[in-house]
Amino acid sequence: MTDLEAYTGADIFDGSQLLPDHALLVQAGKVVAIIPEKALPADARIVTLKGGTIAPGFVDLQVNGGGGVMLNTAPCVATLATMAQAHLSLGTTAFLPTLITDTFEKTRATIDAVEQAIAEGIPAIAGLHLEGPHLSVARKGAHDPKLIRPMEDDDLKLLCAAARRLPALMVTVAPENCTLDQVRALSAAGATISLGHSDTTYETAMQYAEAGAQVATHLFNAMSSLQGRAPGLVGAALENGALSAGLIADGIHVHPDTIALALRAKRGPGRIFLVTDAMAVAGTALKNFTLEGRRISRAGGRLSLDDGTLAGADLELAHAVQLIARKIGLGLAEALAMATSIPADVMNLGHGRLIPGASANFIHLDNGLNLVSVWQNAKRIKS
16 A cells, blocks of 8 residues: 555646646655656556646745734734645645734744744744834834834844754834844844835945845835835845845735736845735634734725735735736736745745645636645645
8 A cells, every 4th residue: 555646637837937747746745757648657656636726835025924813913823724725725835924013022933933832843934034123113014113123233143143043034114223233233133124114225235135134024015115316125125136025916016907017027036025914814814803903904905004004915826926916917927926835935935835745735717717726744734
């Protein structure tokens, strides 16, 4: 009796290319190979899917909440487990829980909780994203301005230690409240520095990229815009090949035609990747929730504070891929890569590809790119 399984009947995206008429071989929770269907081993158990596409599980580098909870509200293992289950059900098999601007004590507690959750084997948690508090009040978005502040020595020590403790750490900072030397120190410690929530100039953003910044947080949102005589952080993110950029592709945060222009303009090797910026409502039917005492309402595909400020996104990565592939017209392989292999590569996560030896974390999308099933370590968790 063998536990070798062969998944057939759907095209396969391996993280780089689409492979029609192939089968995904899985054994003992790992990918064995992708082979032509005509070469199926005689001892394999055949699992036949009804068309569509098999792809690596989604990788999301910006997840603030899900399953009815927010990381900021209670940064503990139980919260992380709830978030993980919610996002697994949406096809995300690796993500960075994201702490929105908060106190030093809350930041330290979150680092401890993520380290403990990973040690306990909570699925899908790949590291941590700290979005603040060292941002610009001028581009605060939904972040609490009372908690935004400059990075000090104790902050730097905490973050450098976290970069060494955790498998992956992204820190979103603004040049207004984080120095070049601090970026160099964080980068040397192993953190991935992302520029965001900033009114910085193009020239300064380029200096920060040279100092070690590698990413721009939610491109076009909460950052200095691209203008004729002032390219801003948007211009730096598109022009500088060292910078990758997260993108909220819900058709609300960024106009689809603007996304199309950005995809054509972006210089490599840095790439644009998809994020959800998900909040507590992800994976639920909730209509509102609170963040640090402020109500956030869900309506018409958007999340907003009472004053209308966008507060995260009501978005699933499958829907973002649909927008990129169907509305913008990017090739399916490229659209899927934006939600799998590209973000995984940005953080060196070892996810996002169906290659021999990789964990068998994969999804099945139907012909309309709707999520049908999810497998984590070859175990089906949604069907």
